[in-house]
Amino acid sequence: MATSNEPLDEIQWRHPNYAQSLGGLHSNNILFYFAESPFFDRTSNNAVLFTQATFNENMKFILSTREQFEGRLKQMSGLEFIVAQEPAESGPGMGTGVWVIHKQTRRKREPEDEIIVHAAYYVIGENVYMAPTLADILSFRMVTISSALSKCFAAADNARTWSPALGHIYKTAPSTTNNRAQALESKGATPMPEAQGNKAAPESKKTIQSAVDSRLAEHSFMIHMQYGGDYMDENPITGKPGEFHLTSTGRKDKLQTLTLPNLDTSFKTSTITQPDKKDTKGDKTPKTPTGMPSKQRRKKSKAGATPTSA
Structure with missing residues (x-):
């Protein structure tokens, strides 16, 4: 028996003793067997008609066959239970054993009655289910x-x-070889115990390398998020304050060609540097830097000479 909180479409109902007392389930008693299940509504026309026929001797013939019982139900309006499908016979005296019963409301209309189906139930053997x-x-x-x-x-x-190298990839399932094929392999191809023990080494190295790659990728991404907006010149500036220049443009060499050459401040022999020499001459003016035009010397006039008049 189902509990009040359990859904009706999740329960199975059966009453073997009652089915045995009816002499087995057949067309004339299938509705009476269904009336004992929790799916049956006691306020339906079936219950009203069954009660009247039980206590009225003039109506007992209605309970004899299903055709007469359903014929009287079709003359009434309201809620009713009626057999929608009978078991289909697959051979002489053989059937599927499945009965389909509809819960429906009949309303008298012309020319045909209006029928609204609310639910469907099916009976398999002695078991009753709700569809x-x-x-x-x-x-x-x-x-x-x-x-x-x-x-x-x-x-x-x-x-x-x-x-970082491959991006997102999926691990492939290890290939499994047939046990029979492994048994047929030659002994020479069978790995030694040392080789079997060393199989875990490459896998561990791959795991470590994968962890290192993931850590480096995480660090690179962190640096990108922190300094992603900063940019570096293709030709960095080198040197010290006052002598900054670009490394690969040759600017320093061009600046050096434009500068003046160094002055030659060396003197020829003088009385200060060489006091022992007697034939000393007067100081000479230093040489002008190369590339600069020299000043023209003015000619000195002799003493006592006067310019001639034109």
Whole structure:
């Protein structure tokens, strides 16, 4: 028996003793067997008609066959339970054993009655079930799909790895060889225990390298976020204050060609530097720097000479 809080479309009802007392389920007693289930509505026309026929001798013939019982229900208006589909026979005396019962409301109209189906139930053997609605089926399917997708995304995220060289990649599943093929391999191809023990070394190195690459990538990204707006000249400035120049433009060489050459401040022999020499001459003017025009010397006139008049 189902509890009051349990949904009707999630329960299974059966009453073997009552089915045995009816002499087995067949067309004339399937509605009476269904009336004992929790799916049945006690306010329906079926319950009213069954009560009247039980206590009225003139109406007992209605309970003898299903055709007479349903014929009287079709003359009434209101809520009713009626057999919608009978078991289909696949052979002589054989059937599927599935009965379909509809819960519906009948309204008398001309020329045909208006019927509104509220629910469907099916009886398989002695078990009675309630058919789920289309909305319940779609809701269940959507929940199943969303649950499977959530697990799929988690598995895909675990299989994903990242490296600065390759970016986002997915780990490939290790190839599994057939046990029979492994048994047929030659002994010469069988690795030694030392080789088997060293298989974990490359994997550990790959793991360490991947961790190092990830750390370097994280550090590079941090530097980019901190100094991403700063730019460096292609030709850095070198030198010291007062002598700054670009490293690769040759500006310093051009400036050196424009500067004046060094002056020659050396003197020829003098009385100060060479006092022992007697034939000393007067001081001579220093040489002018190369490239500069020399001053013309003025001629001295002799003493006592007067300029001639024109």
